[in-house]
Amino acid sequence: MHRNEQLYNFLVGNSPQMTEDWYKLVEGIEEEDSVYSTNDPEVIKNLKEQNQDYFLHLHELFINKEEDFFKQFKAWSEELARDQKHLKTPVHFVVREFMNSEQIYINYLKSFFKNNSDKVDIDQFLSWNDLIRRVVNLSIYIYIEEANKNTLKQLTAQKEIINELSSPVILLRNNIALLPLIGDIDTARALIILENTLAQCAELRIEDLCIDLSGVAIIDTMVAHEIFHLIQALNLIGVRSTLCGIRPEIAQTAIQLGLRFDDIRTTATLSQALEMILNN
Known part of the structure; x- marks a missing residue:
């Protein structure tokens, strides 16, 4: 059974710190065309809010039925994946941050397991890890799919413009x-x-x-x-x-x-x- 209200409360209570831990991995990065290399306070605030929202949605896994969770999470992730600032960022940078978020999340699962080893066995802990990896992989897949759609849309629009400009009377x-x-x-x-x-x-x-x-x-x-x-x-x-x-x-x-x-x-x-x- 993957649901555990105590784990859920632990993760919710640590959500702000989880986001700060994640941003420490991002802060100071200098990458061309990357939303993560910004120094704009408003953009940084927005990035943290998005990451916090992402973690909060992940937490729902531990209080909802697995089938219901994945249905809701997929719909939410598809909307998130359409964020233009992220779509303008090279795909490998975004995927890296999904993986960084996954590592932060698993670190907190480990912390909970160590503090509750008398109540949680190793098999339960490993099953939680597997579930989180499945969810993050789903996030990555949805984002890449949306990024691909966006790229094809741009290429089609550019091709139409080029074709129109290449046949002037x-x-x-x-x-x-x-x-x-x-x-x-x-x-x-x-x-x-x-x-x-x-x-x-x-x-x-x-x-x-x-x-x-x-x-x-x-x-x-x-x-x-x-x-x-x-x-x-x-x-x-x-x-x-x-x-x-x-x-x-x-x-x-x-x-x-x-x-x-x-x-x-x-x-x-x-x-x-x-x-x-x-x-x-």
Whole structure:
């Protein structure tokens, strides 16, 4: 049986000192981008309050049913793991502090066991240790999972921004514009290019668009089809398209792949494309 009200009262009574013991391990640490290396009194106060809250939730293990405890603790830990200051701190620093908290906690379990060895046997003490390690491991898992979600969310947002910035329609003169394409084009980016280009051409009332491929390193069947789709969609809204800047190695690859640009206006350079547009 893991529940023990005397142990619970002992831990609750020592909670403030447990937090101070934990912070002694943190104080003076100098780490870049770590919330624990702060000298801000308000941040330090908040860190101690969070640690104290963490310990108080751990104490509940010794007065509640194990199943009920883990259900409640998991929900609370998921909310704690979303704390932005900790999410901005490198994961290994946060994991280290979970492990430091675990060691502090076990030290107090040892103290209680030594003072109550006549009432608590070694098997009970070891079972408490195992339970605390399980709880802390759960905390670490939940935090890492939340940190991973946060990282993926940031990467997705950054990728969307990069994709939007990498497919701008640039107004050159009158109703003529340029779409410079740079880098690899996958299905997701091709969709963004299609949507952004159509929207910008409609907004700027573009009549002729030069699609510059000089910055595209690789072209395959998929990329070619996406370019064809873009040109067809532009044609539907009244925009004439001209491909320019196809590099020799790209042209050679296109021939090897059997890709045909017979029905599309192409020029070697942007200046030639502009001259063709102005003379038509």
